[in-house]
Amino acid sequence: MTTDLTTTKRGFHFGDIRKMFGSNGTSSLRQFGILGSLIVIIALFEILTLLRNGPNGATLTSGNLINVINQYSFILILAIGMVMVIIMGHIDLSVGSVAAFTGIIVAKSMADWNLPWPAAILLGLGVGALVGAWQGFWVAYVGVPAFIVTLAGMLFFRGAQQWIGDAQTIPVPKGFQVIGTGYLPEVGLPLDFNVPTMLLALVAVAWLVFWEIRTRRQQHKMGSDSAPLWVSVVKVVLLSVVVLAAAWMFATGRPGTSFPVPGLILLALVIIYSFITRNTVFGRHIYAVGGNRQAARLSGVKDRWVDFFVMMNMSMMAALAGMIFVARSQASGPNDGTGWELDAIASVFIGGAAVAGGIGTVIGSIIGGLVMAFLNNGLALLGQGADVVSMIKGLVLLLAVGIDVWNKQQGRPSLIGFMMRRSSRQQDPATETFEPNRTYQAPPVDKTRAE
16 A cells, blocks of 8 residues: 655745745844835825925935935944844944044044045044944953943043034035045936946846845755745845836936935945844854853853954944044034934834844844934924924834833734734644545555565
């Protein structure tokens, strides 16, 4: 007798849609959830601003999207560094003050010392590294909690910035302003759009296709579960449409504009730090220490070394953000950096990072930062004041973290994870292909022994 275990072709499962956005883990589901929230926020503000201001004053216009990137790129850069700090279980309250401190030093170096602007940028990054090494030393090797160290740093570097600048505004040269107000250049072609911007979008689409093919081949080689082919096709098509549509809006903006230079810097940092956190030993060590420091230490991870470099990296990112802001403002002022740390921390937590550490992604933090950016921008277009904007931002942060903490206390996944789990109702693999009318027979005893 033989056993007939022929399976039928698996049909549509709602759970396959989840695989467009990553694994089935809680972190990916939370990232998917905040991405959905971002889409809803953009759509809502597009409708409201369209009704109030007309087509030229809506959210999804070329000029407004360019403004969003220019105005909030430095916060998104801070969020990239902050997510690594929060994954480690720390917090950095000094990033706004460090950014302002670096900005005033760079501005004075060009104004008073006649330092060329490329050298001034290197000086600013060096100042950020020194500040980060100082704070990292106290956190990693002295053992002072990062909250206290960076609180002291916030007070010290804010005072130092005002002392060095004498509470005055110091202008910066036009060459330096490129990193904050520059755009991709035009080419001598008789076209109604910026060619480099569209070429950049085509490169991004090609990369999406390549990465999806590479991912499916690796999954097949390792024998792991992969999404159906149609899911991958739909995923790539949707992402490509979004990329091309956004690029077209940037490329056809007001004359003299295209994709901003701060956006290019941000894009490069997202790619670099996504690779570092996901594909390097150092990135794995960050998650290991943040998840369970004692276990990581017993496994041979040098947790103090990781603490030190994460804090130093955060200050370097703050220095870069400060220089971009000064370049955009065309001058360094005494109020630079005020409240930046709060926006950066909010972006990371809204983007899915865990309060206790060990969970968080660069992409999720960028999505969380974009939520904050479009909230600010949309409310401003609707004529709301800073008081209303601040209250709404506070409520959004409280709800994002509160829901996550409450669900964990109840032993539940995130809200979006709960919704997706209810919809998919995953079954046991052994019962998915079971046919009740079929008779299953075991092989003969002697055959079993022979095998």
